Amino acid sequence: MKTYDIEVQNLKSARHDMGLIELRVDLTVVNLPPRDEGAASSRLRMPVEHARTLLILLKQQIAELDKLQPRSRRSGRC
Template structure:
């Protein structure tokens, strides 16, 4: 499995499409070499704090809009 270091440089867009939330970003993507002390390959996503805060706000807005589309009986959290 290939692993990468992904550094988000700019958030560009966020939208919901067919059950997926799509996030548009400008990002620096570099291949990552697996070190000896790592047991499993992991891709890392690095996000500046201000982008992380913006992303959290945008995700909350998108999820709230999705919840409005659910029938009232399914909004209570009980499945």
């Protein structure tokens, strides 16, 4: 498995379409050499201000998706 170091440069927008949330971002992606620290995984790094913005955008998009669900499925007891 290839691993990458992904750094968010800029968050541009978020939208949802047919059950998917799409984020427009500027990224830098660098291939990481394999390490022997256990399971290989990629890293996503971003400044705190981008992380807070991402959280707000995701909450907004999920709220929009929840409005589209029938009332009986919104309670979380499905």
